[in-house]
Amino acid sequence: MLRNTVFAFGFIVAAAPAAKAHDEQALANAPAGDPYVKVSDVLPLPEFIPGLGTLFVDPATLPAGPFLAYDRDGRLSATIYMTPLDDLQSGTSFDGLNIGSHTVSSTDIYYNAGHPGVDKPHAHVVLFHDENAKDRLAE
Template identity: 80%
Template sequence: MKLLPSLVVATSLFAAGSALAHDEEALKAAPPGEPYVQVSEELPLPEFIPGLGTLFVDPQTLPAGPFLAYDHDGKLSATVYMTPLEELQNGTAYDELAIGSHTVSSVDIYYNAGHPGVEKPHAHVVLYHDVDAKGRLAE
């Protein structure tokens, strides 16, 4: 059980370091501003993707992201990462990824066969920022 305390310390240090990486207040409402671009304006994808919402990403952080996911009212609801399975299998690590909000109520991880922007099979890692976020992004 020595791993658990180490994991807690590492997670705390990661969150503390990430807190300095961006202005969380500026990301709470869409659009988040530079360097983020709206994914649907750059790729042939709908403006609102059921289950993910309206996505914004800094093109320099592709393919992993973070993708900032906003609900229909423009509220930041989730941070999404898209990590190609082939790159993970080949040993690529995605370290110190930014987060949209430091509040996370739940996390989903699931397979995606590929889509415009991240064509290769990949895992979606979705950090929901409040208990109602998943529902708001679903429709």
């Protein structure tokens, strides 16, 4: 498990310089707009997931994302990647992933056993976009 977490962390650090930003102003507030869809509108998930917020994703970028996470006030708070462990272990690279904002105050990486939309065990890589974002998404 620790090996997988270290691998996922190395992956995101290596990919960070290649990450592209969308129009940050356009994504600053929900809804994200095309090509993003609200995850709860297309999958059996709640509209607001405590710890992750209200998620939007471009279906063409699944499974990795980015998933754009908005707080209850519709403010972009985090960019989340969901990278299947099987894919990482078999050598799949997720290069050039977009980010919602260039401002990142902290990053969490943790294991998830799977859920609708990303059914396989995977790593969540969460880039928080300001110091209070994690608290806002928890509520």
